[in-house]
C-alpha cells in the first residue's frame with residue numbers, strides 16, 4: 001500500500017499545495033520550523049483522521065484558516081482509491097472513493113500508517129495504554145475477528161462499570177461477568193496468537209538495530225493461572241469498593257526485558273528509539289507478510305539521537321521491510337540513501353515544499 005500523491009490545505013504552516021510521492025523512499029528536509037513534521041501530520045491525518053502530536057485535531061488546522069483538508073490516492077495491490085479528510089467548524093468528514101464514511105477505522109484499513117517520532121520512547125516509558133494501543137493496531141489490521149471481540153468486550157466492561165458505580169447488589173453485577181469473561185478471554189487469546197507470530201519478526205529487527213536480544217511477554221491483565229471469570233469473581237468486592245473493574249484485557253500490557261531486567265530501565269535513549277523503531281518496523285513487515293499490504297512508515301527527525309552507524313542500520317532496515325517510507329531530517333547529508341531505488345527528495349522552507357532532484 002502506498003500514498004501516490006497528496007494535496008494539503010490548511011495544515012499548520014503548510015501552503016496549499018500538491019505533490020507526488022515515491023512508493024519507496026521519500027526524504028523531507030529543511031531547517032527547524034520549516035514544516036517537515038507538519039507534512040507527516042498531513043499524511044497521518046489521511047490515514048487516521050487524527051494528529052500524532054496533539055489530542056486536538058483543531059490545533060493542526062492552520063491559524064486563521066476556516067478548514068483543513070488532505071486528499072490523496074492510496075494504491076493497494078491493484079487499484080488506487082482516493083481518500084480525503086476534512087476538518088471544519090469542529091467537524092471531521094472522511095471520504096473514501098467518493099463516499100462519505102463515519103468511522104475512522106475504515107480509513108485506517110485503506111491506509112495503514114505508522115509513525116516514529118523523537119518522543120516515541122513514551123511507548124516504553126509511559127503507561128500500559130500506549131503499549132496496548134500498539135498491540136491493538138497490529139491485531140486490528142491482521143486479525144479480522146479482533147475488532148468485533150474488542151468492541152463486545154469494551155461494551156460489556158462499560159456496562160459492568162456503570163452497574164458497579166450505581167452500587168448495585170452482587171447478583172446484578174455477576175450477571176455481566178459471564179459475557180464479559182468470554183469476550184475478554186477471546187481478546188487475550190487473539191493477542192497471544194498475534195504475539196507468537198510477531199515476536200520472532202520483532203526480535204530479528206531488534207537484534208540487528210540494537211545488538212541486543214529483547215524478550216517480549218504479554219501480561220493478560222489478570223492473575224495468571226486463573227480464568228478471567230474466576231479473576232472477576234475474586235476481585236468483585238474490591239471492584240465494588242472502587243467502582244470499576246480492575247482485571248481484564250483492558251489492563252493488559254506488553255513487557256520488554258533485556259537479560260531479565262526491564263528494558264526501559266537498561267537501555268540508552270538511542271537504544272530506546274531503536275527498540276521502538278524495531279517494533280514499528282516489525283509490525284509493518286508482519287502486516288505485509290499476513291495481508292500482502294505493506295503499509296507506510298514515517299520517521300520524524302530520523303537523525304535525532306542516532307549516530308552515523310545506527311542511522312545507516314535503521315535506513316537499511318527501512319529499505320528491507322517493504323513499506324513506503326517517509327523520513328524527515330534537517331540536512332540531507334545526514335542520510336546515506338545509497339542502495340535505494342526511487343528516492344524522492346523534498347525541500348521544505350517556510351511551509352513551502354519543493355521536490356528537488
Ligand SMILES: Nc1ncnc2c1ncn2[C@@H]1O[C@H](COP(=O)(O)OP(=O)(O)OP(=O)(O)O)[C@@H](O)[C@H]1O
Pocket residue numbers: 011012013030031032033034035036037038039059060061062063301330
Ligand atoms: N495551527 C498552526 N497554524 C500555523 N502554524 C502552525 C500551526 N501549528 C504549528 N505551526 C507552525 O508550523 C511551523 C512548522 O512546524 P513543524 O513542526 O512542521 O517544523 P519542523 O520543520 O518539523 O521543525 P523541527 O526541525 O524543529 O522539528 C512552526 O513554526 C509552528 O509554529
Ligand SMILES: [Mg+2]
Pocket residue numbers: 036037038300301
Ligand atoms: Mg519536526
